[in-house]
Amino acid sequence: MKNTWKKKVVLMMVVCSVALSQATESPAYTTIHTESEFEIRFYRDTVWMSAHVDHLSFHQATKFGFHRLFQYIQGANLNFSRIPMTKPVLTSIVPGSGPLNSSAYSVRFYLPLKFENDPPVPLPEIHLKPVRWAGHCVAVSKFSGFARDKNVVKEAEKLAASLARSSWANSTSAYSIAQYDSPFKLIGRVNEVWVDIDGSELDDCRSNGKVRNA
Numbered sequence: 444m445k446n447t448w449k450k451k452v453v454l455m456m457v458v459c460s461v462a463l464s465q466a467t468e469s470p471a472y473t474t475i476h477t478e479s480e481f482e483i484r485f486y487r488d489t490v491w492m493s494a495h496v497d498h499l500s501f502h503q504a505t506k507f508g509f510h511r512l513f514q515y516i517q518g519a520n521l522n523f524s525r526i527p528m529t530k531p532v533l534t535s536i537v538p539g540s541g542p543l544n545s546s547a548y549s550v551r552f553y554l555p556l557k558f559e560n561d562p563p564v565p566l567p568e569i570h571l572k573p574v575r576w577a578g579h580c581v582a583v584s585k586f587s588g589f590a591r592d593k594n595v596v597k598e599a600e601k602l603a604a605s606l607a608r609s610s611w612a613n614s615t616s617a618y619s620i621a622q623y624d625s626p627f628k629l630i631g632r633v634n635e636v637w638v639d640i641d642g643s644e645l646d647d648c649r650s651n652g653k654v655r656n657a
Contacts, residue, residue, distance in 0.1 A: 468527065468529045468530075468553075468555050468556070469529060469530050469531065469553065470486055470487065470489045470553050471486070471487045472484040472485060472486040472487065472581075473485045473644060475580070475644065475647050475648050476647065476648075478605075478609070480584060480601070480602075480605040481582055481583060481584040481602055481605050481606070481609075482582075482583050482584075483580060483581070483582055483583075483611060483640070483647075483648050484580070484581050484583055485578065485579070485580050485581075485643075485644040485648060486576070486578060486579060486580075486581055487578050488575070488576065488577055488578050489553060489554075489559075489575075489576045490553075490554045490558075490559045490562060490573055490574070490575050490576070491533070491551040491552060491553055491554060491573070491574045491576065492512060492515060492551065492552045492554060492562065492565065492571050492572075492573055492574075493549050493550070493551045493552075493571065493572055493573070493574045494507075494508035494509075494511045494512055494549065494550045494551075494569075494570065494571050495508075495547075495548070495549050495570070496508040496548045496549070496550060497547065497548075498548060500592055501534065501536065501546065501548065501590075501591070501592045501595055501620070502590075502591050502592055504534065504548035504550065505532070505534045505548070505550055505590075505620075505622075507550075508534070508548065508549070508550025509532055509550055509552075511550075511569045511570065511571060512532075512550060512551075512552040512571065514566075514569050515552070515563075515565050515566075515569060515571055516528065516552065519565065519566045519569055520563035520564055520565050520566060521563060521564040521565075521566065522563040522564070524558075524563040526554070526555065526558060526563070527555055529552065529553040529554070529555055530553070530622075530623045531553070531621035531622050531623045531635070532550065532551070532552065532621070532622045533550070533551040533552075533553070533619050533620070533621050533622075533637070534548055534549070534550050534551070534619060534620045534622075535548070535549045535550075535551065535617070535618075535619040536548055536595075536599075536617065536618055536619065536620065537616070537617045538616045538617075539616070549574075551574065551619075554573070578643075578644070579639055580639070580640045580641070580642045580643070580644075580648030581637050581638065581639055581640065582602065582606055582611055582637070582638045582639075582640055583635050583636065583637055583638075584598065584601065584602040584605070584635065584636045585633065585634065585635050586598045586634050586635075586636070587631075587632055587633070587634070588632055588634075589626075589632065590620050590622050590634045595620050595636075598620075598634075598636050599618045599620075599636050599638075601636075602618070602636045602638060603618075603638070606638065606640075610649055611640050611648065611649070617638075617639075618636055618637060618638050619636070619637040619638075620634060620635070620636060620637075621634065621635040621636075621637055622634050623635075
């Protein structure tokens with residue numbers, strides 16, 4: 444039984460990796476400002492399918508959440524629709540709001556424009572919900588390698604420190620990790636830390652440096 448389960452997990456990872464390597468659609472944005480350590484982007488309206496996960500580990504939460512999302516895009520929805528893979532896979536993190544003062548995680552899949560107005564309804568047993576984000580400003584920093592528990596907090600703290608010295612100072616502890624590559628890609632991996640900030644594209648995202656409510 445265990446061997447059968449392991450084979451299913453490995454097969455899912457292979458299929459997922461191929462899909463992610465071929466993913467072409469990503470949320471549209473405009474780069475507002477660039478510095479050496481981060482950039483400010485304005486993202487257009489987007490729709491994401493979201494899997495909430497209570498877990499003590501970022502890595503495990505992302506894996507379990509994406510497993511449910513992968514079922515959804517493979518047809519576990521009321522329309523039996525197969526949805527093309529997109530990038531990035533986004534894990535939103537709120538430190539201290541999970542069980543035992545751990546982090547709370549929401550793993551998110553960006554829905555292609557084709558499905559934005561009428562997302563296929565997920566099957567109840569996979570516990571997903573669509574989340575619509577209005578256009579908003581995001582501070583972004585990049586890092587390489589694999590996104591793991593030992594480095595995502597460090598990278599988020601580095602971005603927070605950089606923002607504290609800038610016009611986009613903020614006080615939020617919530618952030619997201621965007622992963623663009625399949626788990627089998629070993630070299631040249633791209634990850635990002637995202638922090639939402641107040642402001643609009645018209646004012647260069649400089650609305651008092653406050654944080655946008657999630």
